[in-house]
Amino acid sequence: MRRDLMAPTCLGLCGILLCVLKIDGAASTVQDFPCDFSTLRYNLTLAYFGWNKTSSYIISGFINDNKFLTYDSKSRHVDFKSCEKADIQNLKEENKELRDIVSNIALRNGENGGSHTLQVTYGCKRINGDVKGFWHYIYDGQKFLSFSLEDGSWIGTGPEAEEAKKILQKSHSQKKVKAYILGDCPADLKKCLKYQECVKKTETAIPVLYPSNPLTSGSPSISINRGVTGNLFVKIAIIGFVFSLLFPFYAQIIVISL
Incomplete structure (x- = not known):
């Protein structure tokens, strides 16, 4: 084949190859899960056993309904995945208040x-750039008491709600709840939005190929960095295809030798 005819073909095929690798490489760089979450919520559920006056509780944390925290008071095991370490001790303090209310x-x-x-469920949600908080109590599966940010009071009716109000007002919980809803919770949510590390991070970078022990081995082998993933075999297939088009003579020799 004439060199002047082969050159454009070579450039065209190489251009396609570089384009494919560039596009694939761009899609294979390290990516975080989208952190544009709108809700941060904690649930603390207490189970009370009246016959022996004992109780146990479970703490769960959610970011946009994705669970990132679980704590069981029986096993005392913490399962945690998040951008910020939750204050487990502070969450445990809620258990004492719940126990007083239910007893x-x-x-x-x-x-x-x-x-x-x-159960107490509380947190904050981001709606159109504005952050609003919530704090609810749920007794035997029914919501019976909620905190009102408008006037800083507890809203609820019925005998159970009245008993809960007495304990909460006695402990001056309104100040604590309002401070968390308007301060700590929005700050935690904004941290997740800022650092893009909310629920979990995934790495899909192109595999790194490098010689293993290049200074000591006579014919260095190729190792694959297992910490990342990518379409390695697709790349190899494309390179092989282009190579066979550019150099059919050598490709035939390789196939025959195999």
């Missing part, structure tokens, strides 16, 4: 046995 409700109702659940 007082049981006492008011004249119960000597039975079991109940009391």
Whole structure:
């Protein structure tokens, strides 16, 4: 084949190859899961056993309904995946308040046995750039008490809600709740939005090929960095295809030798 005819073909094929590798490489760089989350929420669920006055609880943390925190008071095991370490001790403090509330409700109702659940769910949500907070109590699966940011009071009706209000007002919980909803929670949510490290990070970079022990081995072998992933075999197939088009004579020799 004449060199003047082969050159454009070579340049065209090499251009296609470089384009494919560039596009694939761009898609294979390290990427984070999108961190444009709108909600940060904690759930603390207490199970109370009236016959022996014991209780246990589970703490769960969610970012946009993706669980990043689990703590079980029985096993004391913490399963944590997040951009910021949650204050487990502070979350545990909520358990004492929940236990006081549910035991007082049981006492008011004249119960000597039975079991109940009391859950507090709180956090904040980002809507159109504005951050709004929430704090709710749920007794035996029914929401019965909520915090109002407008006037800083507890809203709820019924005997259970009244018992809960007494304990919460006695501990001046309104200040704590308002400070968290308007301060700490939005700050934590913004940290996740800023650092792009919310639930989990994935690495899909192109595999790094390098000689293993190049200074000591006579004919260095090729190793693959297992810490990253990529379309390695696709790249090899493309390179082989282009090589066979550019150098058919050598490609035939390689095939025959194999």
